[in-house]
Amino acid sequence: MKNILILGAGGQIARHAIDLLLKDKNNNLTLFLRKAKGLAKGHGSKARVIEEDVMDLKKLNEALKGQDVVYANLAGDLDKQAKNIVKAMQESGVKRLIFITSLGIYDEVPGAFGKWNKKEIGDMTQSPYRKAADIIEASDLDYTILRPAWLSDEDEIDYETTQKDEPFKGTEVSRKSVAALVVKLIDNPKLEIRKNIGVNKPNTDGDKPSFY
DSSP states (O other): OEEEEEETTTSHHHHHHHHHHTTSTTEEEEEEESOGGGSOTTTTTSSEEEEOOTTOHHHHHHHHTTOSEEEEOOOSSHHHHHHHHHHHHHHHTOOEEEEEOOTTTTSOOOHHHHHHHHHHHOOGGGSHHHHHHHHHHTSSSEEEEEEEOEEEOOSOOOOEEEETTSOOOOSEEEHHHHHHHHHHHHHSTTTTTTEEEEEEOTTOOSSSOTTO
16 A cells, blocks of 8 residues: 655646546545645545645644655745645655656756747746755655646646756646656656656647647
């Protein structure tokens, strides 16, 4: 039995990941989110649900008891959230973390798409998303940081990855693809340890995502 804590369980990527994880009866899920009504239909009846904020260190520590892996799919003040998650995990002795940030936090997106991306979302190198990654990388956790391309709702699993020191590839990727990678990392706990990887759909190079 593998115990998995999902932070931000109502998120769109997380919903796909939960669907995939629930196919394996050996996965025991704890869904942590601010409002349980944000869960996809049926998820709440198949997992333990905790309706709290990750900034509540006491509640987060309680949720971490007995967990094998933490998957964080959050938004907003990501740096503050990351700091709290790292602190709670260190206090609880849970080592494995999969954490979603964003493309562009290292100015790693090349060419015309890089310029378009920066115009649309701003300079991410000083953003809470970059700071969150820095906080996690400075920790002693067994982390994997994911930096997805622009997200689509295509019903497909088709992705490739790049490392932190490589130029970002492609312009887009489906949420379901990112979720599939998350599940692969959960199923293979030694894979991509202390790695920071970009995620995109192959052959989607261009000036901007196809849906713009």
